[in-house]
Structure formats: C-alpha cells, structure tokens
Amino acid sequence: MASGARQGLWVSMVAAGGAATGLGAIALARGGIMDGAAADPFDVAVGGLALVTMGALWAASILLDAHFDGVERLRSLIVMCRGDGTDRIPVDPSGSGEVVALCGALGALLERQGQRQGDTVQRLSAVLDSVEEGIVVVAESGLVGLANGAARAALGMGSAAVGTSIFDILDDRAFASAIGEAAAAGRAVPVQIATVQGQAISGRLTVLDGHAGAVLTFPGGAGRGLAHDFSVLDRPPPPAGANDATQLAVLPYWILDLETTGLDVRTCRPIAIAALRGHGERLFRAVNVDRLVDPQVPIPAVASRITGIDDAMVAGAPTFAAIGAEVAEGLRGAAIVGHNIGYDLAILARMMAEAGLPWTPPPALDTLQLVAALEPRRTDLNLEVIARDYGIAVVGRHTALGDCLTTGMLFVRLLPRLAERGIRSFGEARAFAATASAVIAKQRAAGW
Numbered sequence: 407m408a409s410g411a412r413q414g415l416w417v418s419m420v421a422a423g424g425a426a427t428g429l430g431a432i433a434l435a436r437g438g439i440m441d442g443a444a445a446d447p448f449d450v451a452v453g454g455l456a457l458v459t460m461g462a463l464w465a466a467s468i469l470l471d472a473h474f475d476g477v478e479r480l481r482s483l484i485v486m487c488r489g490d491g492t493d494r495i496p497v498d499p500s501g502s503g504e505v506v507a508l509c510g511a512l513g514a515l516l517e518r519q520g521q522r523q524g525d526t527v528q529r530l531s532a533v534l535d536s537v538e539e540g541i542v543v544v545a546e547s548g549l550v551g552l553a554n555g556a557a558r559a560a561l562g563m564g565s566a567a568v569g570t571s572i573f574d575i576l577d578d579r580a581f582a583s584a585i586g587e588a589a590a591a592g593r594a595v596p597v598q599i600a601t602v603q604g605q606a607i608s609g610r611l612t613v614l615d616g617h618a619g620a621v622l623t624f625p626g627g628a629g630r631g632l633a634h635d636f637s638v639l640d641r642p643p644p645p646a647g648a649n650d651a652t653q654l655a656v657l658p659y660w661i662l663d664l665e666t667t668g669l670d671v672r673t674c675r676p677i678a679i680a681a682l683r684g685h686g687e688r689l690f691r692a693v694n695v696d697r698l699v700d701p702q703v704p705i706p707a708v709a710s711r712i713t714g715i716d717d718a719m720v721a722g723a724p725t726f727a728a729i730g731a732e733v734a735e736g737l738r739g740a741a742i743v744g745h746n747i748g749y750d751l752a753i754l755a756r757m758m759a760e761a762g763l764p765w766t767p768p769p770a771l772d773t774l775q776l777v778a779a780l781e782p783r784r785t786d787l788n789l790e791v792i793a794r795d796y797g798i799a800v801v802g803r804h805t806a807l808g809d810c811l812t813t814g815m816l817f818v819r820l821l822p823r824l825a826e827r828g829i830r831s832f833g834e835a836r837a838f839a840a841t842a843s844a845v846i847a848k849q850r851a852a853g854w
Contacts (some may be wrong), residue, residue, distance in 0.1 A: 486764050568633040
C-alpha cells in the first residue's frame with residue numbers, strides 16, 4: 407500500500423537527513439567554523455555538502471509526500487469502483503504527472519467499458535422499438551420501467567412515461583387483478599383492462615420471474631422512441647432491524663435529508679422531507695419518499711434561494727404534525743444514513759416532541775464523519791465537493807431527494823473503503839466515524 411511505502415521512505419529520509427546533519431556539524435566543527443579557528447577548506451566543503459544534501463532531502467520529502475497523497479487518492483477511487491458502478495475517475499490536476507496519467511488511463515478504460523455496455527443496450531432498444539406490438543414493463547408499485555414507441559403512442563404516455571405510474575392510465579383494480587391471475591397461472595394470460603378514460607385494452611400479461619414486475623403487450627400505435635429504467639423494478643428486502651452487529655453488506659437503511667427554514671436546530675422547521683432506501687451496496691432509487699411540508703411559518707428568502715421552495719409551494723402541503731407518525735413508522739427497522747445526519751435527527755426529535763408524538767432515535771451513521779475519519783487531512787467536507795472528488799454526478803443539490811441520492815451514492819462508495827480497513831459491521835463503522843473528533847466537536851457546538 408502507498409502508506410507503507412510512504413512510511414518506509416520517510417524513515418529512510420529522516421535517517422539520511424540525520425546522518426547528513428551530523429556529518430555536516432562534525433565537519434564544520436573540525437573545519438574551525440564553530441570555534442572561530444582557521445577554517446579547513448576540505449572539512450568546510452564536506453560540511454557544506456552535507457547541509458545541502460539535508461536541504462535537498464527535505465525538498466524531496468515534500469514532493470514525495472504530495473506524490474503519495476495523489477497515489478492514495480487514486481487507490482481509494484479504484485477501491486470505490488465496486489460501489490454503485492463508479493463510471494469515471496476524476497483527475498486531480500494538482501497531482502504528480504504519473505498520478506494524472508494513471509487517472510487518465512483508468513478513466514479511459516472505464517469509459518470504454520461503458521461504451522461497450524451502451525452499444526449492447528442501444529441494439530436491444532432498437533429491437534424492442536421496432537416491434538409493432540406495444541410493450542410496457544411495470545413494477546409492482548405501478549411505476550413504468552419500460553415502454554416502447556408503439557405502447558406510448560397507443561396509450562398517449564408522452565415523453566415522461568418512465569418512472570410515472572401506470573395507474574394514471576389504466577384502471578388500478580383491474581390491473582392488480584390481472585397481475586394476480588398471471589402470477590397464479592405462472593405464464594402469460596390474456597387480459598382486458600380499461601383505461602381511466604374507459605377505453606378497453608386487450609393484450610397479454612406476464613409476471614417477470616424473479617423480478618418485482620410484469621410485462622403487458624397489446625396492439626400498439628405508430629410510434630418510435632423506447633424509454634426504460636429497470637431500476638424501478640428493484641425492491642429491497644424487508645427491513646429486519648439494524649444494530650451494531652449488523653453487517654454493512656446487508657445493512658437496511660434509509661438515506662435521509664430535510665430541507666428547512668434555517669440552520670438553527672432550536673427554531674428551524676422542515677419544509678421538505680426525503681428518504682431513499684438502501685440495502686448494503688445497493689440503492690433502490692424507486693423506493694423513496696419526497697414530500698413538501700407546511701412549516702406554518704413564512705419561509706425566509708435565503709432558505710427559498712437555497713432550496714427553491716417558497717411559501718406558495720408549501721401552501722396546502724401537510725404539516726409535520728399530520729405526517730410525523732407516518733415518518734416514524736416508515737423509518738422503523740432500518741438504520742439512518744445522512745451527511746451531517748445529526749442535524750436532521752435533532753430537528754426530527756424536536757418536531758416529534760412538539761407534535762406530542764413518540765420518537766425513539768434510530769441508529770444512525772454520518773457520511774461526513776466517515777469521510778473525515780478516512781481522510782483526516784481533508785479540509786473541505788462539503789457534500790458537493792466530496793461528490794466531485796469521488797466522481798459522483800450531483801443532480802438536484804439542495805433539494806431533499808437530490809441530496810439523498812448524492813449521499814446514497816457517496817455511502818455505497820465508502821463501503822469498499824471501510825471493508826478494506828476491516829470495518830464490516832454497523833457498530834465498527836460507527837466507532838470508526840467517532841474518531842473524527844474535530845468534526846464531531848464542531849457539530850456539537852452547532853447544537854447536534
């Protein structure tokens with residue numbers, strides 16, 4: 407590892423520097439420099455050379471230290487490639503030429519692999535889109551995971567079909583009944599389902615074996631443009647609880663984020679609550695919560711500028727008291743993960759108390775503390791900066807769900823680095839995070 411090589415070089419250079427210093431001092435003393443006697447040219451030359459050598463070693467140590475910093479960052483990025491399919495290696499222009507070159511080579515390799523996968527997806531997409539029959543893949547929740555052009559034309563689904571609910575188009579009870587029939591039959595069954603406008607759709611329905619969804623085929627319309635996102639078909643195992651003994655590889659958790667009226671945990675109030683479900687190294691993007699909350703106070707202009715949420719947007723939204731019990735129940739059985747998560751949990755605790763609702767603080771893990779513990783020399787722990795350094799594309803910054811997604815991708819990329827250090831359980835991760843004492847002191851001073 408780079409750290410071992412760094413330590414070895416430091417020991418060698420310190421020893422060499424000490425020897426050079428000692429030799430220089432002896433030579434200068436013998437040369438008469440120290441006591442004012444007549445100088446011996448040879449000893450003075452040796453002493454001067456020794457001191458110059460010491461200075462050169464010191465300068466080299468600074469350069470080598472910076473080089474190993476770059477190597478360590480690169481090694482960490484390679485380790486994180488396991489987590490959530492990292493597809494790019496960011497290049498640090500301040501690194502040494504060798505490290506920058508390695509970053510570029512690895513980045514090109516990952517890009518090429520992505521292109522090959524993309525070529526396969528494009529060919530399969532072209533095949534499905536050429537079929538005249540309408541094809542729709544739907545998750546158990548009703549979210550559309552795939553729709554070819556023929557299906558979208560026939561159902562009038564528009565360009566935003568993927569990720570929307572099929573129940574906005576088809577009768578939900580009839581569709582659920584058809585899924586039950588197909589599951590019981592274990593094969594494709596003929597179905598006739600009415601749209602919400604009363605139009606009858608006749609086709610065939612097949613439940614996907616081993617996946618949480620079904621395929622509906624029916625006579626389609628004239629159209630092209632396949633859209634798909636199969637992540638909506640993924641579903642996590644039921645949360646079975648989390649404690650210190652739970653292994654990180656099977657940890658059930660919610661990534662949690664609140665947008666609020668301010669930063670003072672004693673007075674600010676939630677204006678949006680979002681959560682994203684994860685299990686081990688997998689994020690389930692389709693299993694999420696994203697709700698606006700009426701804070702029952704005017705939203706300060708500075709908060710609106712940061713979050714994009716103003717008073718008009720929360721008009722008619724539920725108050726926290728109306729949804730607090732639902733929030734607590736939804737988080738039950740899983741750990742909570744977030745960036746500066748103590749802030750969010752402190753506000754939740756206060757709001758629950760104000761609403762007179764029972765609240766037991768869930769087991770939690772702070773990604774900010776984890777990064778600080780992994781990289782004690784890092785000075786900027788802002789989520790956006792860390793995401794950039796880790797090759798994570800930030801979308802929807804300072805929106806509750808957008809920050810959940812960024813934090814979730816950060817967390818799954820940290821898991822391989824924790825495993826590399828032998829940190830494999832939730833309790834070990836929390837104990838490791840607790841070593842970020844300087845960060846924790848600042849958080850406590852801020853009130854959480």
